[in-house]
Amino acid sequence: MTIPTPSQTVGPFFGFALPFEGDAHAVPPGSDGAVRIEGQVFDGAGEPVPDAIVEISDGDQFARCGTDREGAFHFTVRQTPHFDVLVFARGLLRHLATRLYLPEANLDGDSLLQMVEPERRHTLIASASEGGLRFDIHLQGDHETVFIQL
Amino acid sequence: MTDLDFEPPYLFPDYRATQMRAPRHELVRLPDEWFHQRRGPAFGRVPVSPGDADLTRQHRGEPLGERIILTGRVLDSDGRPVRHTLVEVWQANAAGRYVDPADTHPAPLDPNFTGAGRCLTDDAGVYRFVTVKPGAYPWRNHPNAWRPAHVHFSLFGPQLASRLVTQMYFPGDPLIPFDPILNSIADARGRDLLVARFDPETTEPEWALAYRWDVVLRGRDATPSES
Ligand SMILES: [Fe+2]
Numbered sequence: 001m002t003i004p005t006p007s008q009t010v011g012p013f014f015g016f017a018l019p020f021e022g023d024a025h026a027v028p029p030g031s032d033g034a035v036r037i038e039g040q041v042f043d044g045a046g047e048p049v050p051d052a053i054v055e056i057s058d059g060d061q062f063a064r065c066g067t068d069r070e071g072a073f074h075f076t077v078r079q080t081p082h083f084d085v086l087v088f089a090r091g092l093l094r095h096l097a098t099r100l101y102l103p104e105a106n107l108d109g110d111s112l113l114q115m116v117e118p119e120r121r122h123t124l125i126a127s128a129s130e131g132g133l134r135f136d137i138h139l140q141g142d143h144e145t146v147f148i149q150l
Numbered sequence: 151m152t153d154l155d156f157e158p159p160y161l162f163p164d165y166r167a168t169q170m171r172a173p174r175h176e177l178v179r180l181p182d183e184w185f186h187q188r189r190g191p192a193f194g195r196v197p198v199s200p201g202d203a204d205l206t207r208q209h210r211g212e213p214l215g216e217r218i219i220l221t222g223r224v225l226d227s228d229g230r231p232v233r234h235t236l237v238e239v240w241q242a243n244a245a246g247r248y249v250d251p252a253d254t255h256p257a258p259l260d261p262n263f264t265g266a267g268r269c270l271t272d273d274a275g276v277y278r279f280v281t282v283k284p285g286a287y288p289w290r291n292h293p294n295a296w297r298p299a300h301v302h303f304s305l306f307g308p309q310l311a312s313r314l315v316t317q318m319y320f321p322g323d324p325l326i327p328f329d330p331i332l333n334s335i336a337d338a339r340g341r342d343l344l345v346a347r348f349d350p351e352t353t354e355p356e357w358a359l360a361y362r363w364d365v366v367l368r369g370r371d372a373t374p375s376e377s
Contacts, residue, residue, distance in 0.1 A: 002229045003154045005365045006340050008317040008331060009165075011302060013250040017240030017266035018304065020196055044170040051252070057191035057310075084188060088315055091167030093158040093334050095315060097185065112185075115178055139171045148185050149177035150157075150311060150368075 007094035012051045014088075019053075019066055025076040026061040036132030037100070038074040041067050041087065044140030048072070052089035054137070056100065058082070081105040087137055097148040100135050101125045116146050156340020164330040166291050186311035186369065193236045193306050196268070203269040205239075205281035213263035215244025215282030219352055219360040223275045224305060226312070226370045231275025238304040239279055240266045246285030255287050280358065286325055298325035298332065309369030318363050319345045 010018075027034050037056070041049040048071025055064045056075050061083075065073040077083065079102060087096040099112060101124055107113055113121050123145045126133040138145050161172035180186075206212055220239075224232040242248045242265060245257040249264055263282065271277050284299050300317040307313065319326060326332060326345075335341045343366075352360035 002225065002227055002366055003156065003339075003343065004227065004368045005314060005316060005343050006156045006158060006335050007314060008158070008302075008344065009167075010304075010315045011317075012252055013242075013248040014240060014302065015252060016248070016250045016264065017302070018238060022195070026195075044174075047170075049171070055191060055313075059189065060192045062191040062193055062195065084185065084310055086313060089171060091165070091169075091171035093160060093162060093165065093168060093331070095313070096160075096173065097310070099185075112178075112180060115180065120175075140173055144173055144175050146175070147173050147177045149179045150186070 009090060009093050010053060010088040010095075012090040014053060015066055018064065020064075024063050024065040024074055026056070026063040027076060027078045029076045031078075033078045034076050035079050036074060036076050037126060037135055038072065038129070038132065039135040039137060040071040041073065041089065041137045042071060042139065042141070042143075046141060049089055049139065052087060055086045055088075056083045058084060085137075087139070089139070092139075094150065096139070097150055098137070098145050099124055099148065102133065103128055120144075120146050154339075156335050156337050156343065158334035162330065162334040164292075165334055182311070186309060188310045190306050190309050190312050190369075196236055196238075198236065198268045198270055202267050203279050205263065205265060205267045205279060207280075208264050209262040211262040213243065213260050213282050215260075215263075215285075217280070217358040218283050219278065219280055219354065219358050220301065220318075220346070220363070221276065221278040221349075221352060221360065222346075222363040222365060224271050224277060224307070224365045224367060225275060226308065227366065227368055228370050229366075230370070231273075232271060232307050232312075232367055233273055233275055234270050235308075236268065236270060236306045237277045238266075238268050239281075239301050241281065241284040241301045242287055244282050244285050246287035257285070257287070283320065291330060296325050296328070298323040298329050303365070305365060305367060307367035307369060312367040312369040314365070314367055317344060320361065321345055321348055
């Protein structure tokens with residue numbers, strides 16, 4: 001029996017269980033090479049998603065952040081060209097996966113971006129903002145983020 | 151990888167919250183080594199202490215409810231044990247109420263029960279929790295909607311594709327046929343994978359009933375080097 005166990009939604013009530021102290025900081029804020037990434041999760045109506053939890057990882061870096069009432073999350077990570085991002089939420093029967101590229105990354109000929117329609121590539125690239133980077137996640141709608149088939 | 155796949159769809163209208171949250175574009179298909187086989191999240195910063203696996207000992211007194219042992223093996227897609235991987239669980243109390251402030255169900259909180267636990271699998275891929283059986287609780291998805299009793303599970307595993315968040319159900323629960331979340335999995339064989347088995351052998355006389363539930367994660371331990 002090696003059929004993968006199916007996924008089920010994280011539901012709305014994970015807030016007392018999945019967060020942990022310092023969860024959003026893969027590296028200490030202010031440490032060498034650290035950058036703050038913040039964003040919001042939106043649904044198909046453009047409404048913030050207040051019951052999502054976002055995970056970001058790359059190699060030995062891992063951070064997790066539940067969204068607040070504005071759907072906002074934030075991370076502190078050490079800069080690297082791109083990160084893997086997973087999104088869990090009430091209403092997502094299975095999590096969504098995407099990739100976050102830093103704006104200054106050399107994206108010419110990036111093999112993943114080449115597989116995405118040019119007009120949607122920008123959804124994978126963080127933008128410079130005050131105090132760090134911004135990366136919004138649109139689950140659905142006109143600005144829908146490019147998600148990776150799991 | 152296996153041929154059989156019982157994952158639920160993103161859009162399942164009977165579970166209303168999927169309607170505005172399921173992506174409508176086709177997801178981009180990548181070669182496995184670009185994403186799926188990348189190393190899974192390094193969860194080492196998540197604090198896990200031995201006491202975290204016993205949800206009945208986190209307060210001054212014992213929680214109300216039916217004490218249970220919840221155990222099983224975590225396997226990879228080759229059927230090999232996934233060792234020392236993080237397992238997180240959370241659940242409602244025996245009355246069907248979460249301590250989460252977002253839960254407004256008018257059932258009592260239990261001052262002796264939080265309902266959150268963590269452990270690492272052992273050398274054989276085995277996890278084991280002691281807890282109480284959670285109660286069913288209402289939700290507003292449709293008139294008179296009630297979730298069957300369940301325990302939420304979060305697992306990591308060796309690769310990015312191994313990451314799994316799911317729910318474990320109890321055998322014989324009369325609410326199961328009515329639950330759109332479980333029934334989003336079209337094939338009964340897939341739904342059965344989420345139902346634990348009563349385990350008389352692990353049940354401890356005069357102390358606790360036991361339920362056994364094994365988990366199979368995607369991916370395998372020998373992570374190929376990245377290009
Ligand atoms: Fe639940």
